[in-house]
Amino acid sequence: MTNLFSSFDLSTNIMSMNWLSTLIIAMIMPVSFWLIPSRSSWLWNLVLSTLHKEFKLLTGNSSLGTTIMFISVFTIILSNNFLGLFPYIFTSTSHLSFTLTLALPLWVSFMLFGWINNTIHMLAHLVPQGTPPILMPFMVCIETISNVIRPGTLAVRLAANMIAGHLLLTLLGNTGPKLSMILVNILIITQLLLVMLESAVAIIQSYVFAVLATLYSSEVT
Template identity: 75%
Template sequence: MMTNLFSVFDPSTNILNISLNWLSTFIGLLMIPLTYWFIPSRYNIIWNNIMLTLHKEFKTLLGQSGHSGSTFMFISLFSLILYNNFIGLFPYIFTSTSHLVFTLSLALPLWLSFMLYGWINHTQHMFAHLVPQGTPSVLMPFMVCIETISNIIRPGTLAVRLAANMIAGHLLLTLMGNTGPSLSLFLVSFLIIGQLALLTLESAVAIIQSYVFAVLSTLYSSEVN
């Protein structure tokens, strides 16, 4: 039962054994050039305001020690995840953010680059992070172990948080949808209302999870400076 249930997330579209599902990730790139040829619409103005707000917030999180222009990397990350979260809500479109292959490919290189940069350029600062201020001498070895483990699992928690949240909502939608044919017309009307409410919730989750991923990445970046 569980194998069949999770099989809805398996890549299935292929030509000559080449998986085409992951191409849905890049559909958004086709829309970007169009914005350069039209007078800015309301959609563009709203999106630019969102980007500006995120830039200011990420700039605050990075602090004075953050590099100029580094906020654009996190804004791009937010945009990519948000787009893929939303496009996965459409029927018959592959949800790439529900796979650890995609989420780990974003989280692991980011975390690794932060760690390499921090340990090479700010070694003393990174060592200081392993022992929180005011820790008793007896607890210092334990705190070093705890801080080290919590640091190592960061890319995993980032990736699993995003993938699990995407899978959970889609599974619930799939389970509710599969019960439809066996219900009466009266109950189907309630099912549709429930599905619409759940879809609205999933839209909110798509925004929140992309924001959380970008903010946590920004916070991890600010710690190494």
């Protein structure tokens, strides 16, 4: 990198080899994970069943088909967030071109389904219950704007959280050669704590993205 923000220049377009890092998880996952029961596969199945139960409550549908899409989105984001913590691996979830690709089709499909099949229900959502008649035009404008910016907020929230942690790790790491031995030891401990924090952020942000997408889908049914 020539500077701190060179990972966001035009050289990292969709045709770049960096974007193949999203497929690394498929290459390093052993085939035995899917064929032979193990503790890791049992733990992952437990996570998936827990997510299915929670998404089932949010969507109001008990079938697996209604939640498997959101579980898949959670898995994709989680794997890419964790891969970005390893050295020399491109963090695709820190780019809006990746996060918008996930958020925008979901939002458009929800809106098309809602306005085509439940038009009256969608119109009722524009005016919250108990709104005074004089405020109804303003509430319609506010609710419309908040609905339109939903894919942007989903994408920016995920990208900004991933960028912030990586930039902080990079800034602190660049100061290492200029510090004394005592400060370097403190810096290493700080970096380890930040990596632990970023691991938690990777899980939380993927979970928040999937839950918000599930909530948006429940509003159109």
